[in-house]
Amino acid sequence: MIELLRAAFGMAWRASRWLLVIRAAIALAGGLVPVVLAWLTKLLLDRLVAGVPASEVLTVVLGLAATGLAAALLPALGDFADAELIRRTQLAGRVELYRAIGGFGGLGRFEDPDFQDRLQLAVADGPATPAQVTANGLAIAQSTVTIAGFAVALASMAPWMTVVVALAAIPTIRAELTLARARAAMMLRLGHANRRELFYADLISSVTAAKEVRLYGLGNLFAARMTTELRRINRGMRDLDVRELRMQALLTGLGAVVAGGGLVWAALSARAGRLGVGDIVVFAAATGGVQNLLSSIIGHFGRTHQALLIFRHFRRVVLAPPDLVPPAGLPVLPVPPLRDAIELRDVWFRYGPSLPWILKGVNLTIRAGQATALVGLNGAGKSTIVKLLCRFYDPARGTVLWDGVDVRRFAVHDLRRRLGAVFQDFMSYDLSAAENVGLGDVARLDDRTAIRAAAERAGAHTAVENLPSGYDTLLTRFFAPDEPDDAGGVQLSGGQWQRLALARAFMRADRDLLILDEPSAGLDAAAEHEVHTRLRTLRHGSTSVLISHRLSTVRDADTIAVLSEGVVSELGDHTALLAAGGAYAGLFTLQAAGYADELHPSTGG
Numbered sequence: 001m002i003e004l005l006r007a008a009f010g011m012a013w014r015a016s017r018w019l020l021v022i023r024a025a026i027a028l029a030g031g032l033v034p035v036v037l038a039w040l041t042k043l044l045l046d047r048l049v050a051g052v053p054a055s056e057v058l059t060v061v062l063g064l065a066a067t068g069l070a071a072a073l074l075p076a077l078g079d080f081a082d083a084e085l086i087r088r089t090q091l092a093g094r095v096e097l098y099r100a101i102g103g104f105g106g107l108g109r110f111e112d113p114d115f116q117d118r119l120q121l122a123v124a125d126g127p128a129t130p131a132q133v134t135a136n137g138l139a140i141a142q143s144t145v146t147i148a149g150f151a152v153a154l155a156s157m158a159p160w161m162t163v164v165v166a167l168a169a170i171p172t173i174r175a176e177l178t179l180a181r182a183r184a185a186m187m188l189r190l191g192h193a194n195r196r197e198l199f200y201a202d203l204i205s206s207v208t209a210a211k212e213v214r215l216y217g218l219g220n221l222f223a224a225r226m227t228t229e230l231r232r233i234n235r236g237m238r239d240l241d242v243r244e245l246r247m248q249a250l251l252t253g254l255g256a257v258v259a260g261g262g263l264v265w266a267a268l269s270a271r272a273g274r275l276g277v278g279d280i281v282v283f284a285a286a287t288g289g290v291q292n293l294l295s296s297i298i299g300h301f302g303r304t305h306q307a308l309l310i311f312r313h314f315r316r317v318v319l320a321p322p323d324l325v326p327p328a329g330l331p332v333l334p335v336p337p338l339r340d341a342i343e344l345r346d347v348w349f350r351y352g353p354s355l356p357w358i359l360k361g362v363n364l365t366i367r368a369g370q371a372t373a374l375v376g377l378n379g380a381g382k383s384t385i386v387k388l389l390c391r392f393y394d395p396a397r398g399t400v401l402w403d404g405v406d407v408r409r410f411a412v413h414d415l416r417r418r419l420g421a422v423f424q425d426f427m428s429y430d431l432s433a434a435e436n437v438g439l440g441d442v443a444r445l446d447d448r449t450a451i452r453a454a455a456e457r458a459g460a461h462t463a464v465e466n467l468p469s470g471y472d473t474l475l476t477r478f479f480a481p482d483e484p485d486d487a488g489g490v491q492l493s494g495g496q497w498q499r500l501a502l503a504r505a506f507m508r509a510d511r512d513l514l515i516l517d518e519p520s521a522g523l524d525a526a527a528e529h530e531v532h533t534r535l536r537t538l539r540h541g542s543t544s545v546l547i548s549h550r551l552s553t554v555r556d557a558d559t560i561a562v563l564s565e566g567v568v569s570e571l572g573d574h575t576a577l578l579a580a581g582g583a584y585a586g587l588f589t590l591q592a593a594g595y596a597d598e599l600h601p602s603t604g605g
C-alpha cells in the first residue's frame with residue numbers, strides 16, 4: 001500500500017507540482033481556521049464577561065471577521081484546486097494508460113475476460129485515482145492540523161476526554177477500511193455485469209445492430225437482459241449501502257454518547273465554577289470538532305483506500321510486462337527483407353489453455369515471390385494462421401521462421417512494418433475516405449498521390465471521386481457536420497467498404513508479405529473478377545497469402561495448402577491437387593458443378 005501511495009502521489013506531483021503546493025497551503029490554512037475561530041470566540045466571550053474596553057473587543061471581532069472570510073473562501077479555493085488537479089492527473093493518467101494499452105503487441109490480453117474487467121475498471125476510474133488519493137490525503141492533513149489544535153485545547157481542560165474521543169475513533173477506522181475494501185472488491189465483481197449491461201445497451205441503441213434488432217424483434221429481449229444485469233448491479237450496491245448504513249448508525253450512536261457525556265461534565269464543571277463561559281465554547285467546539293474531524297478523516301481514509309485499490313488495477317495494466325517476448329535471454333534482431341521463405345514448422349496453437357487445439361502441428365512454407373493460398377472448411381484455422389503470421393499470438397509449440405529466424409526474435413512492430421493485410425473482419429473507420437485508405441501507412445496519411453494510387457488498385461477510386469467531397473468525404477453519418485452548409489457524411493455499402501480495406505492494404509503493397517483474408521467476400525461478381533485480376537497482376541513476383549472460399553480465385557496460386565483437422569492435409573498447385581483427387585478436388589468439383597448446373601440446367605422432366 002505504501003508503494004501504491006507513493007506512486008499515486010508521484011503521478012499527481014508529475015502532473016502538476018505547483019498546483020499541489022498551492023493545494024497543500026490551502027489545506028494547512030484550512031486546518032488552522034476552525035481552531036483560530038474557536039479561540040477568538042472564547043477570547044471575545046471572556047473579554048465581554050470581563051468588561052474590557054471596546055477597542056480590545058473590536059480587535060477580536062475584526063480577527064473573527066477575517067478568519068470567517070477565510071473559512072468561507074478556503075473550501076471553494078480547495079475545491080477549485082482539487083478539480084484542476086483531478087483534470088490534470090486524469091489527462092496524464094489517460095496518456096499513460098493508452099500508451100500502455102497501445103504497447104500490448106498481441107491480442108491475447110484483449111480476449112481474456114479477467115484482464116478485460118481490470119482494463120475496463122482502469123480505463124473508467126483509474127486515471128482519476130492518483131488525484132483522488134492526493135485530494136483525500138490533503139483533506140486528512142487539513143483535519144489533522146485542526147485536530148492537533150483542538151487536542152491541545154481539550155488536553156488543557158480534560159486530558160481524559162482526549163483519550164476517550166481518540167479511543168472511540170478506533171471502531172470507526174476499522175469499519176471504514178472494511179467497507180472500502182468491500183466496495184473495491186464489489187466494483188471488480190460487478191465488472192462482468194457492467195460489461196454485459198453496456199453490451200446490451202449498445203445493441204439496443206447502436207446503428208450497426210438496428211436492422212437485426214428490429215427485424216427479429218430483439219429490442220425487448222435485450223432490454224430485459226440489460227435490466228437483469230442492472231438489477232444485479234443495483235442489488236450488489238444496495239447490499240453494500242445497507243451494510244454502510246448499519247455501521248454508520250452504530251458509530252454515530254457511539255459518537256453521540258461520547259460527546260453528550262463530555263458536555264454534561266463541562267456543564268457541571270461550569271456550574272461548580274471550575275470552567276468559564278469561553279472554556280465551555282472551546283470545549284464544545286473541540287469535542288464536536290474532533291469527533292467530526294475524526295470521522296471525516298476516517299471517511300477520507302476509506303476513500304483513499306478504495307481509490308488505491310482501483311489505482312492498483314490501473315498500475316497492473318500500465319506496468320503489465322510485454323505480452324510477446326523473445327525466447328529467454330536471446331537478443332532482439334532487426335528484421336531483414338524476406339529473401340527465401342516464411343516457414344511454419346510443427347506449429348501448435350489454441351486460444352487458451354482450456355480451449356481445444358486449433359492447429360496441431362502445421363508445416364507450411366510460404367516462398368518469397370510466390371502466391372500461397374490457404375483453403376479449408378469454416379473453422380479449419382486459416383485466419384488463425386494469418387494471425388500467427390502477424391504475430392498477434394505466439395504458437396504454443398513449434399515456430400514461425402522468417403528466412404530461418406524465429407519471428408519471436410524480432411521486435412513485433414518491426415515485423416509488422418514488413419506486412420500488409422486485409423483481415424476478414426476488417427475495420428470501417430468513421431473518418432474521411434482518404435484517411436480510411438491512408439491509415440494503411442501512417443507515414444503517408446497525407447500523401448494524396450499514394451492514397452489515390454492505392455484506391456485505383458483496389459478499384460475504389462471512381463466511387464470515392466463521385467462522393468460529395470471526394471476523398472475528403474466523411475464516411476459516417478454518426479457525426480453531425482461542423483458547418484451548416486456541409487453535406488455531411490455518407491454511408492458506404494459493404495462491398496465499397498471492402499474495396500477501401502483493400503486499398504488500405506495496398507498502401508503497403510511493396511511490403512515483404514501481403515495477406516489477403518477473404519479480400520473479395522463482399523464484392524459483386526464483376527467487382528470480384530476485377531479485383532482478382534488486379535490482385536493477380538499485383539501478386540506477380542511478390543509474396544502473398546490468400547484465403548478464399550471461392551476456389552476459382554485461388555486456382556492460379558503457386559501453392560495451395562488445404563487445412564483440415566489442424567494440419568496441412570494437401571499441398572500443391574491447382575493441377576496437382578485436382579489430379580490427387582482429395583478434399584480440394586472434391587470441393588472444387590462441387591463448386592464448379594454448381595455453376596455448371598446453373599449454366600446448363602437439366603432438361604429432363
Ligand SMILES: Nc1ncnc2c1ncn2[C@@H]1O[C@H](COP(=O)(O)OP(=O)(O)OP(=O)(O)O)[C@@H](O)[C@H]1O
Binds near residue numbers: 351376383
Ligand atoms: N479469438 C478466438 N478465441 C477463441 N477461439 C477462436 C478465436 N478465434 C477463432 N477461434 C476458433 O478457432 C477456430 C478456427 O478459427 P479460424 O477463424 O482460424 O477459422 P477459419 O478457417 O478462418 O474459418 P472461416 O472459413 O470460417 O473464416 C474456430 O473454431 C474458432 O471458433
